[in-house]
Amino acid sequence: MKKSYGKKKVLDGVSFSLEKGKSLGIVGQNSAGKTTLLKILATILKPDEGRLFLFEKDALKDLSYIRKRIAFVPEFPALLEELTVRENLLFFSRLRGVKMESFIVSEFMLEPFMGTLVRNASKGVKQRTALAAALFGNPELLILDEPTSGLDVESASIVRSKLKRLKEEGITVIISSHIREDIEELCDEILVINGESGGSNLERDR
Template identity: 30%
Template sequence: MTVIEVEKLRKNYRSKPAVDGISLRVERGQIVGIAGANGAGKTTLVECLSGLRQRDGGELRVLGMDPWTERRRLQQRIGVQLQESALPDALKVGEAFRLYAALYDGGDWRTVMADWDLADKQRVRFGSLSGGWKQRLFVALALVGDPEIVFLDELTTGLDPVARRTTWTMLRKLRERGLTVVLVTHFMDEAEALCDRMIIVGNGRVIAAGSPAELVAETATDSLESAYLALSGTDLS
């Protein structure tokens, strides 16, 4: 079942296109990776899909809804973790979970908090958390409302190698439950390990799309990172 449909999506900033005619489909239960250099349009695409930014042109439907005109309904069924997320330094972890649960009509925040090993930190203030724990908190908060789709922007940035692997395991379990994940990432090892499909973007357009194995085969390379470099002609910085 298709849960995200995008046709010729456009978004401009000061007349310069950030997203320039992107079309794509995402099926239920997939982990779909979006990769591209800085400024390629990845975050703008996710913001349009999640109803955080109004598009300038094209058509898109997420769970059958227009993300902008029906964003209040849609936001009850999706979760979003953005790269530039922030909370007040004085807010405690447990308070953050209760706040987000209230937004989602009482989501099961205690289970999510335990699943992401944050129960022991519920009295810790946000400003006292390390960068890695802040990142983990934002991912967990995106899941409080038991969403059908979750958008994750640079999911494991700031996490140590053990925490990254633990996070990957959690995402696989979410996929097994039928959750759809849209994952913006710079890490091709992460994409190769997790993603059912990859969408590579550049200059606001789709350069290539397919499973990691298909992209590797298409470019006759030996890894997804090599395939990315061959297809995009850019690095991952």
Template identity: 35%
Template sequence: MRNKAIQVKGLQKSYKQLHVLKGVDFDVEAGSIFALLGSNGAGKTTLVKILTTLLKPDDGTAIVNGFDVVEETDKVRKSISLTGQFAAVDEILTGRENLTMIAKLRHLNNPRQVADDLLNRFGLIDAANRSVSTYSGGMRRRLDIAMSLVGNPQIIFLDEPTTGLDPEARLEVWKVVQELTEQGTTVFLTTQYLEEAEQLADRIAILHEGKIIANGTLADLKNFSLLQRWSM
């Protein structure tokens, strides 16, 4: 059996009178793709912020790579990476310069080689010396994910990574995500799109009004009535 990369139990979070997370429980297996499916306002981003130590929960526990997100924030941060809804790349720099800069910030040996390895892996080597401002949406997102993998984090969090992308660019990102687990990376993906969760995830959890209302493989959830309504 795989080890648990993430363990969440009884997680709660409120903003003043708004109760966003209402006792969330789930586990994520190491080396898998886990999709958190939910509409806008369901609490997906709040949950990701807690798991990545950007926000403290009001109650409950979250263990990431064996470390408590509240008590061992530095250890959690060293073993994860987060890619938000919009590509965090410098458009003035080239693709190679973006990656080299991150490698230097993380004090890695031979940052240029690190950059070139990732450019090759993500199919961007031919555009390595072009300004990112000339990249398509799909290329920018691929570069953004590549930057998140500098230093080989054990877990990568992708918060709605295909938001705003056209269908072709979405397919590009899907291919990249599927390839991540081949390298042993655990992927935690949030999405509003059922099709995306179906295509990518080993397990899917549905977050609705702050609670997990379903959690399992796609086969497990096929007969779940709320999943059927989601796809309508």
């Protein structure tokens, strides 16, 4: 795939495939294009050239089929700041037409924060809320931008444990991170985005 913003080439020949149930880590220097690639995979942005197949369907044509099956959590999740954690979880579960699963709330240890206004919550609690909301409805593909970046130690550890469990459960996960150790620990394969050439190379079978 290729993607430019105006004259600025960001992705220039990025190519990879990922098997169902595998986890992929996307690494690269600052501004290499990791977020751009994740947004294309999440069908928020379109590539200028190239093709994207998700669940063996053309992602540019079968949008509604694909969007029901994926969840994307950006680095700074768009939560409703003036509502509580509980209200956010309820809002996003209803928006997707699915149940607010209490076991997922428990796995992210959110019970003590259910009455906290999101605007008063730490980055860690916000990230845990966004991840929990993303998992209601059992997405088949989870796309996460910097899921542990800037989190307190406890939140980072809760998020890592949950990601490890998801991997064991066979959910396909794509993560971008600056933290190479996280990627090494959580991912089966690593895609390195080369900010200078705009290309990519895949490290498989680790």
